[in-house]
Amino acid sequence: MLDGVSSAMTKLSKRSRKASFDKYVVPELELLYRVALAMTGKPENAEDLVQETLLRAFRAIERFDGRHPRAWLLTILRNALANQVRKKVPLPVSDVDESGNPESVSDHRDSPEFQVVDQAFDGAVAAAFEELPGKFREVVALVDISGMSYAEAAARLGVPVGTVMSRLHRGRTRIREGLKSEELFVEGGQV
């Protein structure tokens, strides 16, 4: 009798877990892959990172309250990447190189810390791009991603050049605001 109740509860829990996963996680696959691609720079690494994210999300879905699924998933993705970076790249313990000389600026630029900041920046831009309302996203996609001129984008969309300029400016400004909320920028520059 108790075994039967337990089995029924397990099935219910499994169905509920899958329903939540399908509702909150599956619709965000493209966003996760886009952000992972921007953060890792390599398609194969991005796919591995999204798989890891999906697995972590699946394990945690019963504790998720259903609010802000994108933010929740992106936090999981960032933690998964940070975990991978910690495993693969030993962080430097001092600012002095092996010969005892202080590292140059270019050395710092190539350092794991800078790479992580760049990855975080690119990932946040990708996420903020996906969050843009359609009319802004299509203009940013045409001009910044496809490399069209204002005139070409205007002709493609059937709108005046001034509209392209206005939507582009507003779209980029929204992306920038998104970066501020991620604390990747202070006013006028990067942290």
Add this chain to the structure above:
Amino acid sequence: MRFKRAKTTSDTATCAEVMKHLQSYIDGEMRDDVTARRVAAHLEMCRRCGLEFETYKRLKNSLQQLGPLDQQAISRLSQFAQSLGEREDGDEIELG
């Protein structure tokens, strides 16, 4: 904190003019060469506008790296997500 404003001469644009033209300047879409030169001169002198320019330029560079998504990768990930829902417990799944 106050930023030092660039000295305004006929050779340099004002901060307001730079903000008006900044996006077109970054995109190489300014048709007026004289104004483009005045914007460039101002950006060299004004720290606040210079930072604004660097911010949007870096944002554009980052956006340029985004391309169309590989739909086969999305399909594989979708299958992986589906397989998670079919397992009794995701804890049993090991990634390769």
